[in-house]
Amino acid sequence: MKRLFRKYHRTLAIILMLPLLLTVITGVGYSIFDAWLQQQETAEFLLKIHTMDILHLGKIYPLLNGLGLLGLLITGFTMTGLLRSQ
Template identity: 65%
Template sequence: MNRTFRKYHRQIAIILCFPLFLTVLTGMCFTIVHEWFHQRELGEFLLHIHTLEIIHLEKIYPLLNGLGLIGLLITGFSMTGLFRQRTDDTKSKAS
């Protein structure tokens, strides 16, 4: 089971690498350009890239990013072992 989650986690991470990097980078650049340097036009351009409005994906892009991140969280948490059932090996060893 853990091997399956590792496989899915790796595949989702490879698929989401560029979209998430683009979202983070343009979000940071928008804040710097718009708030610090007060460049309205460049800020709007970065926002269009941030939401992929340039290629008319602004309605589905955030949903795909969100679903991908949820998938990464689920597979990542499952690999940590926090949700595994504990065996009673410690009780049998103590006896």
Template identity: 65%
Template sequence: MKRSFRKYHRILGIIISLPLVLTVLTGMLTTFVREWSLNIGVPASFLLSIHTGEIFHLEGIYPLLNGLGLLGLLGTGLTMSGLFGKKTRQNPKN
């Protein structure tokens, strides 16, 4: 069972990594530009349109896909961690 979850976790991680990195970096840069008045040569509105998926015309589904991808990674990761596995009783040594 863990082997199949590792396979799914690896595939899902590769697929979801680019949108998540893009979302994180543009979110951080937008904060830097707006709150700290950092001039990087790119307007905050453009960064925000990338952050929300508006530039790709995916603003309605982009956050949903990011969220579902993260939930999938959390689910497979927690399953592999053994936190929810059967507890085995340790035999006390007498």
């Protein structure tokens, strides 16, 4: 069972690496450009990328990111062995 979860976890991690990295970078960039540098145009552009509104995926992209992270959490947690019966 652990081997199966490891396989799913590895596959999910490879698939979600780019979207999650893009979300993190644009989220941090938005905070920096909006709050620290007061660059509203750049901050708004980063927000469109952050939510994938630039590709008209603004409604589904956060849901897919969340479901992917939930899958990674579940597979990662089950691999730890904390739920094993003694």
